[in-house]
Amino acid sequence: MAEKHILLVTFPAQGHINPSLQFAKRLAKHALIKVTVLTSASATARMSHTLSPSFHSLIDVVSFSTAFDLSTQEDFPKFFLDLSQHGIKAVEDAVAAKRAEGRPYTRIVYNLLVPWAGRVARRLGVPFTLLWIQPAALFSVYFHYYSKKFNPSDEMIELPGLPRLRRGDLPSFFLETNPSAYNLVIPTLIDNFEILDGEDERATVVVNTFDALEAEALRDLDKYRMLAIGPLIPSAFLDGADQSDSSFGGDLIQKIDDCIQFLDSSERESVIYVAFGSYSELPRLQTEAIAEALVMIRRPFLWVMRDSEEREKLSCKEELVKRGRVVNWCNQVEVLSHRSVGCFVTHCGWNSTLESLAVGVPVVALPQWTDQGTNAKLVEDLWGCGVRAAKGEIVESDEIVRCLEMVMDGGDESRKMRENAKKWRDLAREAVNDGGTSQVNLGIFLDQIVGGG
Incomplete structure (x- = not known):
């Protein structure tokens, strides 16, 4: 034929x-x-x-x-x-x-x-x-x-x-x-x-x-x-x-930093991974609020921030680098699949959402535009594998900390989200x-x- x-x-x-x-x-x-x-x-x-x-x-x-x-x-x-x-x-x-x-x-x-x-x-x-x-x-x-x-x-x-x-x-x-x-x-x-x-x-x-x-x-x-x-x-x-x-093989942004060694040195499900895709540009105040939340929660994190100038402007930059890594780009699905990642702070673009479902990582959703708010609604209310931060022009650091603790603290809500995330992972593989x-x-x-x- x-x-x-x-x-x-x-x-x-x-x-x-x-x-x-x-x-x-x-x-x-x-x-x-x-x-x-x-x-x-x-x-x-x-x-x-x-x-x-x-x-x-x-x-x-x-x-x-x-x-x-x-x-x-x-x-x-x-x-x-x-x-x-x-x-x-x-x-x-x-x-x-x-x-x-x-x-x-x-x-x-x-x-x-x-x-x-x-x-x-x-x-x-x-x-x-x-x-x-x-x-x-x-x-x-x-x-x-x-x-x-x-x-x-x-x-x-x-x-x-x-x-x-x-x-x-x-x-x-x-x-x-x-x-x-x-x-x-x-x-x-x-x-x-x-x-x-x-x-x-x-x-x-x-x-x-x-x-x-x-x-x-x-x-x-x-x-x-x-x-x-x-x-x-x-x-x-x-x-x-x-x-x-x-x-995927078609990255439009070239990664400079290798973050896998950092993940290898971290405990299982302890790292907060933060990334907002290849197109979303966060308002300066939102970036500051996320940085403050990561300092306040006192847990290791990996944050993909494409703009190196924005990184340098952060008011809590010195405290931030003591607790985690900030990189310009990474192989996201490789990072999400790593045993040390316990939570994904995401804009909830569909690729990121589906990747988190496919590898069983619960999310904190901070949607920005396009389909992201609808995806966040599905993640929280239909699939039960994450929490959406309270809506607002800027999500404040206290609200981000609240959501992170809900996912990471090991309580009943946290366990339920992890169980659901792993259920969807298994069904995706099936x-x-x-x-x-x-x-x-x-x-x-x-x-x-x-x-x-």
């Missing part, structure tokens, strides 16, 4: 690149599947130092030039329009080139902020699939908004398959506090549903989650064929089937093992491709 070739198009941000690369690896391990990942040249230039030779033996990474770089561009709407214009041309050229070679793309896979890749695929007659890299619950929220089933201004929102949501639990793009620069995000996400609904047959959506975690949300979305194929994290930290798969739901769903998707469906 002839080899099938997939073009996977990803938005050039770390939170989109990581699950896309991991999904590409899983697909490419099939003997009849070849995968090419397409994103902007500004991203691939920074990824080049972390993509291993073994990765390149499985997957091709190609790029297209843009006038603006997400990491330096302050005008988000201008960047977004520029990306779509150049991206559309890149997909068209890639499809034309493969057809000219007599080896056309069998399918185009794209993630949620590049729906234009799906529109190009339909126009060119190439089958396509949406890779949803947020929880199924968020797909449900956006779908029901698209279907006019709720008004974001309602104080309480009840949707099938989800816990009751307050207005403040919705993604930040729905809220009045959303900066106008991001007003285009909701229409972009809604565009995904218009593309899916234009298909003659029931469209397939692959989701970075697993059935046991979001059974109700997945079941409610029967208009589409929802295939939960997650968690999309490196095998070495999940099922252990491939120990060489120990990183899902990706042979015969598990995520493995079965991945097989269904691969059968669609290999069988031409």
Whole structure:
């Protein structure tokens, strides 16, 4: 049987690149599947130092030039329009080139902020699939908004398959506090549903989650064929089937410090790990409050702070460095998997949330924007493996300490959160093992491709 070739198009941000690369690896391990990942040249230039030779033996990474770089561009709407214009041309050229070679793309896979890749695929007659890299619950929220089933201004929102949501639990793009620069995000996400609904047959959506975690949300979305194929994290930290798969391989930020020796020297479940992703920029007062809390709680910590200048400005810098380590970047899933980590202070982006679930570490959630508030709601109220700090423009140090103690003090609430975290870890591993739901769903998707469906 002839080899099938997939073009996977990803938005050039770390939170989109990581699950896309991991999904590409899983697909490419099939003997009849070849995968090419397409994103902007500004991203691939920074990824080049972390993509291993073994990765390149499985997957091709190609790029297209843009006038603006997400990491330096302050005008988000201008960047977004520029990306779509150049991206559309890149997909068209890639499809034309493969057809000219007599080896056309069998399918185009794209993630949620590049729906234009799906529109190009339909126009060119190439089958396509949406890779949803947020929880199924968020797909449900956006779908029901698209279907006019709720008004974001309602104080309480009840949707099938989800816990009751307050207005403040919705993604930040729905809220009045959303900066106008991001007003285009909701229409972009809604565009995904218009593309899916234009298909003659029931469209397939692959989701970075697993059935046991979001059974109700997945079941409610029967208009589409929802295939939960997650968690999309490196095998070495999940099922252990491939120990060489120990990183996503596409870091846009180069780590300078090695923190594993520090973790090795710490007691089991004693270290507080603090990280807020690759994109979130905390207000100065919030950074100060976190630093004060880490000094007050008197426990070892590892804090990822990308801005070295911000680090130097901290008023309690000297006290801080006596108790823990502050680094610019790390292999997060490796850190979370370490025996010494007992708590994760996180913005609750979906990748970070799913990684904590997959390795069984409870969290203290300090959501900032986008999907993070909804994820924090699920972590606390649905999955019971963490606590969300009280809402406010700035979460004060006393509140952060309260939450940290709740997770770390070994009391009844702490034990319950740890039990739940480890339950989800076990179910995540079960899902990706042979015969598990995520493995079965991945097989269904691969059968669609290999069988031409």
